[in-house]
Amino acid sequence: MDAAVISDADYLQLLPKTELHCHFVSTMDAALFIELAAKYAVTLPSDDPAELFDFDGLVDFLVAFRFAHDVLREPEDFERVAYDGVRAAVAGGNLRYREYYINPQYFAERGLSYPEVIDPIIAGLRRAERDLGVGFRLVVAINRRESAESAVDLVRQMIAHPRAEVVGLGQDDLTPENTEDPTRFAEAYRLARAHGYRLTAHVGETPSATPDAVRQAIEVLGCDRLDHGYRIVDDPAVVALAVERGIGFAVTPVSTTFCSGWTLDEEHRIRRMIDAGLAVAVSTDDAMFFRTDLGREYREGLTALGVDLDTAKTIALNGIDAAFCDDAEKERLRADFRAQFLALDAVRSR
Known part of the structure; x- marks a missing residue:
């Protein structure tokens, strides 16, 4: 076999x-997480990543996710995480555009x-965009453990402190009852849409969803x-609705093995x-x-899914189609992706 031919795994890695x-x-x-925890005297369950990130399902993971916010306190912390995260994602999976969930x-x-959180993140991501060409937008996320009134207040903060990079509203975590209950926050969504x-x-994720x-x-x-949105496949009518509306789904293969205990097959x-055509x-x-x-999600996750x-x-x-950026950026990304596909296909077919 010609040495220039790349494997399917390498092809997926480089897409x-x-x-x-x-x-x-x-x-x-993990190293930065542990470093910042030490800097601010945040007590972690372990300073060994093999133990620190050992979870027993979604609820257990969310406990760790919440205390991760304790280690980001100064503007330079946010900016450093923003910049370094882009560098790692480019090296680890050829990232070209990313949207971030932020939990003010x-x-x-x-x-x-709100500005003390958002502004240094934007600064770090703008610097990474200049250096590495990776576009970005931010989605502010409602913490479902908080009240519906708190969610409305959060949207009011978004409106009071507009940033061009902040383009969306989402919801994550679970309610105090450990449910999704997306419509609990309908008023906040109406306000965000109006602006x-x-x-x-986050919906259709949990075992009880x-x-x-x-x-x-x-x-x-x-x-x-x-x-x-994984539970959608249990109801063909909802699948048909999503297809008709052109709803995109941001899925995360590897996380389902931790949070739901599913096998990737x-x-x-x-x-x-x-x-189903979603x-x-x-x-x-x-x-x-x-x-x-990202490289692992494609290289191992998609391969395991067949x-x-x-x-x-x-x-x-x-x-690209489901992104919240403008049409001009989408066209730039599509052209970039098509060119890279051509180059990869040429090498693979030698």
């Missing part, structure tokens, strides 16, 4: 990629205002895109979503916590 479902604090690497409510509990923000939500949560996010909240719900795009969710990166290379390219392009 240009977007990432639409990425929690900002999870773009830290977690930081407000620690005395940081031009795009909408998404139903496809009706996906339907509610589409029909009641008016979401443009959804995170996870051809019977997986994500593969069933792809086969517009699936792949992300990491929480890369540090799940010991993953996804072929042509479908992998479609998935990469789906991420």
